[in-house]
Amino acid sequence: MTIDAIAVSESLEKATVRSWKTPISFAIFTFLAFIVFVLFAREDQTTFQLSPDNAAIKIPLISISPVLIGIIVTVLLSAATVYAALRAQAARKTPLWITAVFAFLFTLSFLAWAGSGSSLNITQLLVSSVALSTPLIFGSLGGILSERAGVVNVAIEGQLLAGAFLAAIVSSVTGSPWAGLFAAGVGGMLVSFILATFSIKYWVEQVIVGVVINVLVLGLTSFLYTAVLVKNTDTLNTAARFGRWKVPGLSEIPVIGPVLFNQTVIVYVMYLAVFGVWFGLFHTKWGLRLRAVGEHPQAADTVGIDVNRTRFWNVALAGAVAGAGGAYFTLDSVSHFGKDMTAGLGFIALAAVIFGRWNPIRSTLAALLFGFAMSLQFVLGAISSGVPSEFLLMLPYVVTIFAVAGFVGHVRGPAASGKPYVKG
Amino acid sequence: MSEDKDEAATPTATAESRFKGVWYEIVRGSTLVSILAVIAALLIGAILIAAINPDVHRTAGYFFARPQDFFAAVWDAVANGYLALFKSAFFNADRDTFAAAIRPLTDTLTYATPLIAAGLGVGLTFRVGLFNIGGRGQMIVGAACAAWIGFSLDLPAGIHLILAVCAGVIGGGLWGGVAGFLKARTGAHEVILTIMLNYVAFYLVSWMLRTQGLLQAPGSVNPKSPPMKETAVLPSLFGSQFTLHWGFVLVIAATVFVWWLINRSALGFEFRAVGFNPNAAQTAGINVSRMYVYAMLIAGGLVGLAGANQVLGTQSGGLTSGVDAGIGFDAITVALLGRSTPWGIFAAGILFGAFKAGGFGMQAAEGIPVEIVTIVQSVIVLFIAAPPLVRAMFFLPGRQRAKKAEKLSATEGVAS
Numbered sequence: 001m002t003i004d005a006i007a008v009s010e011s012l013e014k015a016t017v018r019s020w021k022t023p024i025s026f027a028i029f030t031f032l033a034f035i036v037f038v039l040f041a042r043e044d045q046t047t048f049q050l051s052p053d054n055a056a057i058k059i060p061l062i063s064i065s066p067v068l069i070g071i072i073v074t075v076l077l078s079a080a081t082v083y084a085a086l087r088a089q090a091a092r093k094t095p096l097w098i099t100a101v102f103a104f105l106f107t108l109s110f111l112a113w114a115g116s117g118s119s120l121n122i123t124q125l126l127v128s129s130v131a132l133s134t135p136l137i138f139g140s141l142g143g144i145l146s147e148r149a150g151v152v153n154v155a156i157e158g159q160l161l162a163g164a165f166l167a168a169i170v171s172s173v174t175g176s177p178w179a180g181l182f183a184a185g186v187g188g189m190l191v192s193f194i195l196a197t198f199s200i201k202y203w204v205e206q207v208i209v210g211v212v213i214n215v216l217v218l219g220l221t222s223f224l225y226t227a228v229l230v231k232n233t234d235t236l237n238t239a240a241r242f243g244r245w246k247v248p249g250l251s252e253i254p255v256i257g258p259v260l261f262n263q264t265v266i267v268y269v270m271y272l273a274v275f276g277v278w279f280g281l282f283h284t285k286w287g288l289r290l291r292a293v294g295e296h297p298q299a300a301d302t303v304g305i306d307v308n309r310t311r312f313w314n315v316a317l318a319g320a321v322a323g324a325g326g327a328y329f330t331l332d333s334v335s336h337f338g339k340d341m342t343a344g345l346g347f348i349a350l351a352a353v354i355f356g357r358w359n360p361i362r363s364t365l366a367a368l369l370f371g372f373a374m375s376l377q378f379v380l381g382a383i384s385s386g387v388p389s390e391f392l393l394m395l396p397y398v399v400t401i402f403a404v405a406g407f408v409g410h411v412r413g414p415a416a417s418g419k420p421y422v423k424g
Numbered sequence: 425m426s427e428d429k430d431e432a433a434t435p436t437a438t439a440e441s442r443f444k445g446v447w448y449e450i451v452r453g454s455t456l457v458s459i460l461a462v463i464a465a466l467l468i469g470a471i472l473i474a475a476i477n478p479d480v481h482r483t484a485g486y487f488f489a490r491p492q493d494f495f496a497a498v499w500d501a502v503a504n505g506y507l508a509l510f511k512s513a514f515f516n517a518d519r520d521t522f523a524a525a526i527r528p529l530t531d532t533l534t535y536a537t538p539l540i541a542a543g544l545g546v547g548l549t550f551r552v553g554l555f556n557i558g559g560r561g562q563m564i565v566g567a568a569c570a571a572w573i574g575f576s577l578d579l580p581a582g583i584h585l586i587l588a589v590c591a592g593v594i595g596g597g598l599w600g601g602v603a604g605f606l607k608a609r610t611g612a613h614e615v616i617l618t619i620m621l622n623y624v625a626f627y628l629v630s631w632m633l634r635t636q637g638l639l640q641a642p643g644s645v646n647p648k649s650p651p652m653k654e655t656a657v658l659p660s661l662f663g664s665q666f667t668l669h670w671g672f673v674l675v676i677a678a679t680v681f682v683w684w685l686i687n688r689s690a691l692g693f694e695f696r697a698v699g700f701n702p703n704a705a706q707t708a709g710i711n712v713s714r715m716y717v718y719a720m721l722i723a724g725g726l727v728g729l730a731g732a733n734q735v736l737g738t739q740s741g742g743l744t745s746g747v748d749a750g751i752g753f754d755a756i757t758v759a760l761l762g763r764s765t766p767w768g769i770f771a772a773g774i775l776f777g778a779f780k781a782g783g784f785g786m787q788a789a790e791g792i793p794v795e796i797v798t799i800v801q802s803v804i805v806l807f808i809a810a811p812p813l814v815r816a817m818f819f820l821p822g823r824q825r826a827k828k829a830e831k832l833s834a835t836e837g838v839a840s
Binding site: 223351398 | 472476555557606609610611612613615616617619620621623624627628630631635753756757760793795796797798799801802803805806809810812813
């Protein structure tokens with residue numbers, strides 16, 4: 001090793017990586033907050049309603065002034081920005097909880113500003129957030145299982161749609177939403193079989209298969225809808241839905257109770273699925289094998305795991321999970337299947353997978369964020385918020401761009417995801 | 425690779441094996457696979473057409489008594505369906521004049537025009553290893569920029585049109601460039617960025633279309649822009665009885681440009697290098713981040729051209745937020761079918777244009793839902809992507825592992 005080389009390696013060791021992404025993102029949001037919440041402040045009081053009208057334990061209405069909140073929040077956000085900048089200067093990361101508090105304060109101030117002069121039912125907002133994010137969470141769990149096993153799953157959209165389609169038909173024919181839910185899983189699994197066959201057996205580029213499957217499922221379901229379902233709406237497309245079911249006791253807890261424990265069965269199944277996938281992936285032999293074939297198939301093969309077989313069945317399972325999410329559309333939200341009723345939500349679920357860095361818990365949180373933003377636009381659309389509705393509709397997507405560009409940045413998926421395993 | 429060598433050596437032995445070699449070349453060539461893939465997809469379409477036909481249902485009821493009725497009904501349903509598709513996509517011999525008979529072909533080319541332009545944009549990003557799902561947003565923004573120049577300015581003919589087309593290209597390019605810039609700067613995943621920018625573009629333009637003073641027609645309550653001025657409309661290519669306009673010529677030029685860019689220019693070389701292996705390209709001194717930005721700029725520009733083509737040509741009556749009409753997503757399938765090569769995309773775009781024109785004719789004449797076309801298209805792409813499957817379906821000799829591995833490395837550039 002020459003002296004030069006030693007000098008280089010020493011300087012590399014000392015080199016510090018300063019990431020200015022977080023402070024810059026903070027600064028942009030703080031500036032926005034200052035402009036909107038302080039300069040364009042709205043005078044009228046905002047009322048936050050925290051418990052439903054028929055709740056056992058009532059929380060009194062909270063009235064606050066958006067101007068006051070706006071000023072306080074802007075000051076706090078500025079402080080957070082300065083703190084983040086100092087941390088960046090010292091080449092250290094800003095803790096995640098600071099970002100979370102930052103986001104919470106910004107959202108609070110936004111709600112106060114947008115709801116000026118009217119009453120916002122916060123519980124209702126959160127209830128529908130959880131409901132709306134249910135298909136996204138199922139979809140992203142399907143994406144995680146598949147990608148952790150080494151097969152990129154762009155076909156979430158198709159799996160959701162196939163699930164919704166079969167759930168509607170089976171539930172209509174049998175009159176049982178449980179049969180519909182099962183059929184939804186089967187539908188998603190069928191879609192996965194195509195994905196798995198083409199990507200594992202025929203080594204086709206997986207993103208291509210995924211995109212094409214989405215188009216195929218959209219075409220097939222729309223074709224059958226026009227040709228068959230429209231003419232037989234009563235017999236084939238009037239699904240028996242799941243009703244709301246209160247968890248005794250738990251549903252009486254203020255705010256959290258109605259939000260988490262007064263939902264439909266699909267939502268409870270979702271809780272189980274999130275826990276199951278998390279526990280299974282990180283604490284069982286099955287999960288270890290699944291991750292092994294997705295991260296380092298050669299190594300897995302060496303210890304005797306049949307890589308392609310493991311991949312195939314886990315991709316099938318991923319399809320079943322995503323397909324079950326499709327049941328939300330026809331067994332919970334409405335009782336009829338409609339053309340293209342998933343409307344791109346599968347892609348949002350894919351975004352949640354990447355946003356959550358292929359981790360079931362983090363992806364669930366990301367999906368909840370999307371669900372919250374979607375539910376926000378309904379709530380704010382109902383009151384005259386002074387913001388053109390298009391901007392509210394845009395909000396979740398803009399937030400995602402900022403979040404992905406500002407806080408998440410470069411993410412690395414499972415190492416062998418997207419690469420077929422060729423033994424030999 | 426050793427197996428390839430063996431194959432190459434054998435045909436020279438005798439005349440018979442030389443013939444065999446030629447035969448092998450034909451049955452193993454990708455052209456044959458492509459044609460067989462189309463045939464297989466049409467067969468699947470035929471099954472679906474027959475499955476929903478009432479006559480087929482009726483005759484199936486007494487299949488064992490008179491099976492010939494059943495097969496006749498199936499044949500009628502399928503033949504009439506595909507005949508209607510052919511008549512409204514290529515040539516309709518029932519019409520009186522040649523001009524009227526050939527009209528469907530020009531309709532096909534009109535439908536193909538934006539598909540090719542947008543397909544080129546998406547295909548270009550595939551070559552760089554990016555996955556651009558943002559066709560929809562880039563197209564909407566491109567169309568909005570072109571439309572704004574098209575209806576708001578008063579300029580002499582010619583200059584006005586050129587300016588409007590350029591505005592479309594620049595608008596789409598900048599929208600694509602935003603995704604490229606964010607990816608290059610922050611490492612954010614382009615799939616997320618482009619999907620999100622699709623929605624942002626859609627809602628942004630929707631808002632502008634219902635706001636007076638921006639894009640909405642003055643005094644109107646509809647979310648629609650005023651019609652384009654005469655000076656900014658793409659003139660029709662063969663007279664007003666045909667829908668085909670100069671946009672098609674622009675798209676041919678764009679195809680030549682992309683071919684030159686990818687295969688002949690230094691930038692294209694760098695693009696391909698990054699697409700094959702970004703780490704190796706970085707080591708070789710190529711600025712990978714900059715390539716991402718350039719690729720997204722140019723790709724967005726091409727998709728923006730598709731938007732300009734729609735609003736200045738096919739739908740010059742005014743911009744609506746539905747201007748992309750699914751073209752942004754169809755472009756992905758077009759690019760895949762064309763294997764991301766410029767002329768492949770050109771051919772794929774024309775095929776999809778024919779399906780689009782034919783699908784509507786099929787629905788009108790035979791009552792077959794237009795979605796059959798979507799199914800056939802996607803099955804074609806699936807089959808073309810998996811040559812071994814197609815070979816197995818038609819009992820053709822399969823290629824060996826070496827060939828598979830070669831194909832594998834060739835497709836690795838896409839969306840890594």
